[in-house]
Amino acid sequence: MIKKIYAKLKADGIRGFITVVFRRIFPRHLACARRIKPLIHDKIGLEIGGPSGIFKQNGLLPLYRRAARIDNCNFGRYTVWENTIKEGATFHYDKRRAPGNQYICEATDLHQLASGSYDFILSSHTLEHTANPVKALMEWVRILKGEGLLVMILPHKDGTFDHRRPVTSLAHLVQDFDQKVGEDDLTHLDEILKLHDLAKDPWAGGFESFKERSGNNLENRCLHHHVFDTRLAIEVIHHIGLQVLFVEAFHPYNILVIAQKPGRDGEVQNDDFRGLAKPPVWRSPFPSDQPLNH
Numbered sequence: 001m002i003k004k005i006y007a008k009l010k011a012d013g014i015r016g017f018i019t020v021v022f023r024r025i026f027p028r029h030l031a032c033a034r035r036i037k038p039l040i041h042d043k044i045g046l047e048i049g050g051p052s053g054i055f056k057q058n059g060l061l062p063l064y065r066r067a068a069r070i071d072n073c074n075f076g077r078y079t080v081w082e083n084t085i086k087e088g089a090t091f092h093y094d095k096r097r098a099p100g101n102q103y104i105c106e107a108t109d110l111h112q113l114a115s116g117s118y119d120f121i122l123s124s125h126t127l128e129h130t131a132n133p134v135k136a137l138m139e140w141v142r143i144l145k146g147e148g149l150l151v152m153i154l155p156h157k158d159g160t161f162d163h164r165r166p167v168t169s170l171a172h173l174v175q176d177f178d179q180k181v182g183e184d185d186l187t188h189l190d191e192i193l194k195l196h197d198l199a200k201d202p203w204a205g206g207f208e209s210f211k212e213r214s215g216n217n218l219e220n221r222c223l224h225h226h227v228f229d230t231r232l233a234i235e236v237i238h239h240i241g242l243q244v245l246f247v248e249a250f251h252p253y254n255i256l257v258i259a260q261k262p263g264r265d266g267e268v269q270n271d272d273f274r275g276l277a278k279p280p281v282w283r284s285p286f287p288s289d290q291p292l293n294h
Contacts, residue, residue, distance in 0.1 A: 030060045032246040036258060039149055042068045043119035046143065048107050048136075049074060049081075051093045052124035054153065061256070063122065063151065064094040070122070071100040073110060075183075080220055106183060107136045113143045120149040128155055128224040131185040134177035137240045146263045150242060152256070154228045158286040159253025161224075164195040167288070168226040170235045184218045188225055230282065230289050233257050234273050244273045249284035 045067050047055075055063045064070060072091035078084055091100040103112055107130055121140045130136045140150060157163050181187075193211055196204075204210040204222075217223045230247065233255045237244055242259035243266070249255050262268055272281045284290070 028060065029062065030248060030250070030256065032248065032256070032258060033061055035246070036061070036149070036151070037063065037066050040120050041066050044068055045070045045120040045122055046113070046118045047072050047091075047093070047122040047124075048140065049126035049129075050122065050124060051091070052122070052153075054124055055093075055122060057094070060250075061151070065096060067097075067120075069097070069100050071103065071118075073103045073105055073107060073113075075104070075106055075221055076219075077104055080222065108132050108139055108183065110139045110143055115142050116145045118143050118148060119145055120151065122151050124153040125155055127152065128226055128228060129221050131183050131225045132176050132181045133226060133236060134173050134240065135180075137236065138177075141240055141242065141261055144261045146261060147266075148261045149245075150237070150257075150259045150261070152233075152237075152259070154233050154255045154257070155224070155253050156249055156255050156284075156286050156289075157227045157229055158288050159251065161197040161199075161201040162195075162227045163200075164197055165191060165227045167229045167232055170232060170239060173226065173236055174239065183221075185225070186215075186217065188223070189214060189217075192223060228255060229286070230255050230284050231274075234270070238268070238270045238274060241268055243268045244270045247273055247280075247282040249282065249286055249289060251285055 040063055047070055050072060051064075052059075054060050057065055070091065070093050072093070074082070074085050076085070085102060085104065087102050087104055089099050089101055091102045093100060103110075105112055107126065121144060123140070127133050127136060144150065155162065157165065157167060192214060196210070198204055198207065198210060201210075204213065213220060214223055230249045234244060234247060234257060237257055237259045241262070243262055244257060244259045246258040247256065271277055274280065
């Protein structure tokens with residue numbers, strides 16, 4: 001326990017650590033929670049990765065208990081986060097709910113799941129571990145029903161070990177999709193080894209162990225292939241044709257985007273979030289977002 005506390009303190013800094021402790025003692029919900037809960041009430045969802053603390057009953061966005069059922073997708077039968085994973089009715093996300101179905105498949109290839117089969121998708125700190133984010137998002141949209149929800153949380157570069165790296169461009173993400181980049185891709189490895197801040201990533205160990213782990217990324221999926229700020233998170237969601245409903249950036253390192261798949265005749269209008277005609281409707285505490293915060 002002491003080792004875990006020390007690692008958390010080292011990774012998030014004293015401010016981030018105090019924030020986490022305070023929220024566990026005095027839990028609060030994000031501003032959008034009241035608005036989003038009814039939209040998934042008694043609905044069936046799929047989480048990519050997880051289970052995630054933020055969606056639990058004492059989390060900032062407690063959605064697990066609202067759903068009728070939540071299934072799960074993970075890339076392998078063993079992960080550094082969850083250890084051994086078994087397929088079947090084994091996804092335990094809430095003690096008051098029966099376990100959901102566990103699938104072993106790539107986030108970019110959900111061929112086991114039929115199109116339009118889920119009411120909502122949850123993803124917390126998963127997309128950055130994907131070499132081809134646009135391909136992953138397109139798959140998630142495929143399995144969503146019309147007007148289904150995507151609830152996605154990404155790490156903001158300013159609060160993480162990525163803070164020295166440049167933000168990935170949308171054009172780069174689109175190029176990766178066009179070139180059919182696979183999950184074995186190590187294009188960004190040299191940049192990561194050069195700019196990754198190991199002082200903010202105590203779980204990675206020293207440089208040599210971090211280098212070895214990174215070279216075996218296909219097995220462990222620990223790398224952050226791409227680097228996000230709030231604008232990129234919004235732009236990639238707009239690019240895949242979803243209607244953004246809510247955006248919030250919050251400490252210590254989170255970007256929350258909630259978006260909806262249009263209905264058959266739906267029209268997407270995201271200018272207010274993209275800040276094209278006037279200042280964006282969201283605010284951010286992160287310095288690299290400040291030029292967007294008027």
